[in-house]
Amino acid sequence: MLEFKEVSQSYQNRCLFSEFSLVIDEPRVLISGPNGSGKTTLLLMAAGLVQPDSGEVSFNQQSVLGADSKKSIGISASKVSLPGFFTVQELLDFHSRQFNCEVSEKWLGQFSLQDYLNTKVTDLSLGNYKKLSLMTAIIHQPDLLLLDEPANGLDEKARLALNLLLSEYPGQVVIASHEALAADHNQVRHIQLQRNTST
Numbered sequence: 001m002l003e004f005k006e007v008s009q010s011y012q013n014r015c016l017f018s019e020f021s022l023v024i025d026e027p028r029v030l031i032s033g034p035n036g037s038g039k040t041t042l043l044l045m046a047a048g049l050v051q052p053d054s055g056e057v058s059f060n061q062q063s064v065l066g067a068d069s070k071k072s073i074g075i076s077a078s079k080v081s082l083p084g085f086f087t088v089q090e091l092l093d094f095h096s097r098q099f100n101c102e103v104s105e106k107w108l109g110q111f112s113l114q115d116y117l118n119t120k121v122t123d124l125s126l127g128n129y130k131k132l133s134l135m136t137a138i139i140h141q142p143d144l145l146l147l148d149e150p151a152n153g154l155d156e157k158a159r160l161a162l163n164l165l166l167s168e169y170p171g172q173v174v175i176a177s178h179e180a181l182a183a184d185h186n187q188v189r190h191i192q193l194q195r196n197t198s199t
């Protein structure tokens with residue numbers, strides 16, 4: 001269960017969230033809202049990568065800022081950059097060593113990344129970079145998977161792979177996107193953020 005408790009967050013003089021509280025318990029959640037409404041910021045706070053000005057964010061009753069939460073949370077977001085100097089293989093190996101897990105051949109194949117194992121991350125196309133970002137988010141099978149615009153830049157085959165991932169993934173998946181999820185994900189909770197006009 002992901003919980004935001006009285007979270008406030010401002011940038012410069014713009015208030016994005018003011019004592020915002022939300023409990024997310026459903027296995028599949030889609031967060032949408034206008035540009036700048038704070039979808040990415042919400043995911044970054046859920047991953048413990050942005051510490052709110054005040055309030056708490058917890059996953060399964062544990063603060064997401066704690067070291068332990070890194071094992072149970074995975075995130076793919078364009079604001080979370082992958083290190084460009086690694087090759088794809090080196091980055092996957094790095095993550096698998098970090099979490100003491102195997103790289104999934106199935107998802108490497110589904111996302112057609114085998115041909116790019118020796119390519120430097122910085123040289124990847126937008127779509128292949130997104131696929132690698134998804135791979136690094138799921139590599140340790142986190143209980144909470146946070147995906148920011150996961151379909152962005154994906155070709156048809158990769159979109160099908162993403163749909164398969166969303167239908168099969170055993171953990172909770174929270175997606176921020178302007179796009180609806182595929183129709184067969186019928187048990188999706190939809191959260192609509194509004195642009196906060198207060199300062």
Ligand SMILES: Nc1ncnc2c1ncn2[C@@H]1O[C@H](COP(=O)(O)OP(=O)(O)OP(=O)(O)O)[C@@H](O)[C@H]1O
Nearest residue numbers: 011012016033034035036037038039040041042176
């Ligand atoms: N590190 C930061 N420093 C300053 N302002 C920031 C920072 N991060 C986000 N913002 C601002 O916070 C607001 C919300 O940004 P965020 O990326 O969370 O919105 P979003 O809903 O994901 O937008 P989009 O639909 O365009 O992706 C924007 O006005 C953005 O400029």
